[in-house]
Amino acid sequence: MSQLMDQDGLIMGKQEVLAGSCKTETLTADRVRNPIPDAVHALAGGFKSGRWASHIEPVPIPSKQAVIDLIEQAQRILFPGFFAGEILRPENLEYYLGQQLSLFYENLANQISSAIRHDCFRHNQACTLCNERSYELAAGLIDSLPAIRSLLESDIEATLTGDPAAANSDEVIFSYPGLFATVIYRLAHQLHQLEVPLIPRIMSEHAYHRTAIDINPEATIGSHFFIDHGSGVVIGATTTIGNRVRLYQGVTLGALSLPKDAGEKLRNLKRHPTIEDDVIIYANATILGGETVVGARSIIGGNVWLTESVGPDTRVLLEPPKLVYFGRKAGGNR
Known part of the structure; x- marks a missing residue:
């Protein structure tokens, strides 16, 4: 294309180049399949039949x-x-x-x-x-x-x-x-x-x-309750927590693995643990089961998996893992 000298001419030249380079045919609405009626019919049928949850009520x-x-x-x-x-x-x-x-x-x-x-x-x-x-x-x-x-x-x-x-x-x-x-x-x-x-x-x-803290409204929690940091804490519906209990991030007070029909069979049964007064539960500990009781003044260490009761004044800790170093250990011989 020859060089254009004025600004208006230059703009027109660009538009002509763009128009000439586009080979795609413009489609009009009446030539495109309309998916909406079929989708409306299928969705409405599912909702009206009661197969899918909805709030179609007066x-x-x-x-x-x-x-x-x-x-x-x-x-x-x-x-x-x-x-x-x-x-x-x-x-x-x-x-x-x-x-x-x-x-x-x-x-x-x-x-x-x-x-x-x-x-x-x-x-x-x-x-x-x-x-x-x-x-x-x-x-x-x-x-x-x-x-x-x-x-x-x-x-x-x-x-x-x-x-x-x-x-x-x-x-x-x-x-x-x-x-x-x-x-x-x-x-x-x-x-x-x-x-x-x-x-x-x-x-x-x-x-x-x-x-990111999930506390079921049905849970029972005493006074002086403290969640430190908090992200990932889960407290199930039938959990009972005493006074002056402290939880750290990632703690789960949950239920054991449930059968497929648990929703109806276990709805009114205690499925989550009892935590007595003055207990501390450290990060990422998991305590499961309705019969599990953590006795007063006990300490549950980080990453512990607990499905059985522990008495008062008990410390439950994991053995320290063995660390393996590759290369020079910081602070060691150089």
């Missing part, structure tokens, strides 16, 4: 985002001044708490109502006055907030006692994933105790998403 279902908003509202109530932009003083604290609790009460009741209506419709249950019940259950959680806050204060104390890196309670509240997961667990556990469906598991899933 009742609302709890909103995951609304439940996350409830968690954030609860944080503002349980830790006033930490998670809100307002400047709080003693003279406006009661007004602030009243405002936050009123909003929390209404929003929680709405989500509980959706959960109850969904549950009733899904299981063909008789009408249980879900709107009134939702407010009663929401009130039950609000009644328990002072006790929950007291437990959380003990969890903060345990963190400061057990972690020399924790500078102060502000740092723990703002940034420790173990405390965040514990806050959500204590709220979700109380909702489970009140027999609120679905919402507790949505809450625990959010905690897992944020922290």
Whole structure:
């Protein structure tokens, strides 16, 4: 192509080259197979038949985002001044708490109502006055907030006692994933105790998403609970944990291998271990089984695999592995 002297001519020359070099025929929509009708028919058939789980029902279902908003509202109530932009003083604290609790009460009741209506419709249950019940259950959680806050204060104390890196309670509240997961667990556990469906598991899933700590809301956990670092911790539904227990990252308190039909046969049986008071469980230890009890004041070392009970004041450790060095050992002869 000959050299073009002006800018407009140069631009036109590029467009002509591009147009001439493209040999692909442009396809129009009416000449392309439309896969949508067949896919719609197949998907709708699967959902309508009941073969696949879906929520095709004339009742609302709890909103995951609304439940996350409830968690954030609860944080503002349980830790006033930490998670809100307002400047709080003693003279406006009661007004602030009243405002936050009123909003929390209404929003929680709405989500509980959706959960109850969904549950009733899904299981063909008789009408249980879900709107009134939702407010009663929401009130039950609000009644328990002072006790929950007291437990959380003990969890903060345990963190400061057990972690020399924790500078102060502000740092723990703002940034420790173990405390965040514990806050959500204590709220979700109380909702489970009140027999609120679905919402507790949505809450625990959010905690897992944020922290990689998976605490089932059904588990029972005492005061002064501390999870150090936290990633990979799993606490199963029927786990019982006493007071002043410390867990490190990667700890699993789980169930033994289950048969294929375990969902129905073992649903109401204890499948997960009992950890008594003042126990320390180090990183990546795995403790399994509903009959397994770790006695008070015991220490379970890192990477231990335990499926049988140990008595109080017991240390369970793996023998140190033999290290093999290739090349010069650091600090050795050169």
